[in-house]
Amino acid sequence: MKNKSVGAEELAHIVAKGMQEIKAQNIEILDLRKVKNGVTDFFVICTASSDTQLDSIKDSIEKEVKDTIGEKPWATEGVGTQGWALLDYINVVAHVFLPKKREFYALEELWGDAKVFKLPNQ
Numbered sequence: 282m283k284n285k286s287v288g289a290e291e292l293a294h295i296v297a298k299g300m301q302e303i304k305a306q307n308i309e310i311l312d313l314r315k316v317k318n319g320v321t322d323f324f325v326i327c328t329a330s331s332d333t334q335l336d337s338i339k340d341s342i343e344k345e346v347k348d349t350i351g352e353k354p355w356a357t358e359g360v361g362t363q364g365w366a367l368l369d370y371i372n373v374v375a376h377v378f379l380p381k382k383r384e385f386y387a388l389e390e391l392w393g394d395a396k397v398f399k400l401p402n403q
Contacts, residue, residue, distance in 0.1 A: 289322035289372035296325045296375045299345030303338045311395040322372040338377045339366040
């Protein structure tokens with residue numbers, strides 16, 4: 282599909298599906314819509330076990346979103362050798378971390394007022 286309009290919550294689940302395709306671990310969707318000073322509507326966070334898997338998850342998210350709704354990320358940052366990657370779809374931001382970087386940034390704690398949905402590991 283090309284340029285299909287979807288809401289932020291549906292986009293968050295599309296991003297999570299891209300993560301699941303590459304066996305990302307500890308996938309969480311943080312709903313920031315009711316959080317004061319929230320920077321976006323949703324964060325989708327996962328953990329990769331290696332630099333290679335991190336890059337593969339990032340690529341899978343981009344492919345899943347592109348194939349489903351025809352959109353590219355507004356911005357991307359980071360690569361596997363940095364231990365993290367970010368894909369910004371404006372209302373949804375995907376974060377892919379190696380374990381130590383996820384612990385360091387602790388987004389779940391930083392945005393502790395967010396409603397959190399944990400997806401089962403595949």
